[in-house]
Amino acid sequence: xxxxxxxxxxxxxxxxxxxxxxxxxxxxxxxxxxxxxxxxxxxxxxxxxxxxxxxxxxxxxxxxxxxxxxxxxxxxxxxxxxxxxxxxxxxxxxxxxxxxxxxxxxxxxxxxxxxxxxxxxxxxxxxxxxxxxxxxxxxxxxxxxxxxxxxxxxxxxxxxxxxxxxxxxxxxxxxxxxxxxxxxxxxxxxxxxxxxxxxxxxxxxxxxxxxxxxxxxxxxxxxxxxxxxxxxxxxxxxxxxxxxxxxxxxxxxxxxxxxxxxxxxxxxxxxxxxxxxxxxxxxxxxxxxxxxxxxxxxxxxxxxxxxxxxxxxxxxxxxxxxxxxxxxxxxxxxxxxxxxxxxxxxxxxxxxxxxxxxx
Numbered sequence: 001x002x003x004x005x006x007x008x009x010x011x012x013x014x015x016x017x018x019x020x021x022x023x024x025x026x027x028x029x030x031x032x033x034x035x036x037x038x039x040x041x042x043x044x045x046x047x048x049x050x051x052x053x054x055x056x057x058x059x060x061x062x063x064x065x066x067x068x069x070x071x072x073x074x075x076x077x078x079x080x081x082x083x084x085x086x087x088x089x090x091x092x093x094x095x096x097x098x099x100x101x102x103x104x105x106x107x108x109x110x111x112x113x114x115x116x117x118x119x120x121x122x123x124x125x126x127x128x129x130x131x132x133x134x135x136x137x138x139x140x141x142x143x144x145x146x147x148x149x150x151x152x153x154x155x156x157x158x159x160x161x162x163x164x165x166x167x168x169x170x171x172x173x174x175x176x177x178x179x180x181x182x183x184x185x186x187x188x189x190x191x192x193x194x195x196x197x198x199x200x201x202x203x204x205x206x207x208x209x210x211x212x213x214x215x216x217x218x219x220x221x222x223x224x225x226x227x228x229x230x231x232x233x234x235x236x237x238x239x240x241x242x243x244x245x246x247x248x249x250x251x252x253x254x255x256x257x258x259x260x261x262x263x264x265x266x267x268x269x270x271x272x273x274x275x276x277x278x279x280x281x282x283x284x285x286x287x288x289x290x291x292x293x294x295x296x297x298x299x300x301x302x303x304x305x306x307x308x309x310x311x312x313x314x315x316x317x318x319x320x321x322x323x324x325x326x327x328x329x330x331x332x333x334x335x336x337x338x339x340x341x342x343x344x345x346x347x348x349x350x351x352x353x354x355x356x357x358x359x
Contacts, residue, residue, distance in 0.1 A: 001040060004030075004081050007083065011023045012050050025341040026348060030042060037062075041063070080095065096355045098137065107149070137160070141164070143273045143293075165273065170258070186219070190219065193261035193285070194222050195224060196224050197225060198245070203268045218263075220244070266289045270308075278336045291308075301328065
């Protein structure tokens with residue numbers, strides 16, 4: 001029986017977001033494929049240097065787990081397929097390596113902004129990507145935008161890149177949805193929502209400026225961990241009475257937060273994919289998002305696409321929220337429902353099959 005070793009160190013988080021959520025959902029749905037247990041099995045690998053985070057290790061009973069020392073694999077594991085879910089690379093003689101690439105926005109020249117990231121992080125990321133491109137037998141890009149970036153920045157065979165879109169497990173709550181938790185002190189359909197890292201990199205400073213100049217009775221609710229620069233901007237713009245910071249919101253409560261929102265604001269500089277966009281579409285929310293990166297290929301015509309670098313463009317998008325027709329929101333919901341983790345898992349398994357057949 002074939003085995004896939006999944007480098008899953010990205011899952012070692014108390015509060016999984018983004019890539020960690022992708023990893024968990026991919027694993028769960030690979031385990032449900034008809035071929036699992038008959039044609040292949042999974043082993044989850046965690047980097048030994050992160051042993052202090054072992055309490056957060058994801059270990060479903062249907063898969064085995066182990067720890068590894070780093071890039072080179074022990075001899076006993078050769079002639080196996082390794083899938084690296086994020087930035088920790090495993091390679092070596094006889095190993096077929098697949099790497100998922102989520103986002104190369106840090107390398108784009110327009111993102112050389114103060115507070116976006118550090119030069120040290122950018123240099124480390126570049127060195128890591130060069131190593132991945134050198135040693136990977138196949139790359140999975142989570143969007144066409146990420147694939148274009150790969151081909152632009154690196155000399156890698158296009159035939160060895162597969163685009164595998166991500167998914168969402170959320171489903172509409174319907175008319176019988178529970179009320180919002182009283183502790184949030186929010187009223188249904190009286191707030192706009194942002195979900196993600198409350199950071200400069202996610203373009204929070206421009207969003208706050210646009211919101212400050214948008215005449216509305218709605219509150220702006222930010223679900224995620226906030227950087228100091230964002231807190232300073234809220235104070236500078238005197239938005240304490242208009243912006244609510246919820247901090248990290250557990251996955252179980254996110255559907256409620258989306259369901260009761262009036263609109264979803266996500267004009268980030270650049271997304272490698274953008275799972276929150278799918279989640280907002282599932283709950284029929286009008287969306288304001290970026291005209292760059294993967295956002296335009298995820299959303300449909302109902303979304304307001306804006307220039308994330310222009311505050312006026314974001315403000316104009318906010319002013320068009322009320323014009324979105326119910327039929328457009330229905331169509332967006334149906335589109336989002338097609339982005340399932342089952343499809344992601346099946347497409348990923350097909351990449352594995354290609355490598356098995358080629359060797």
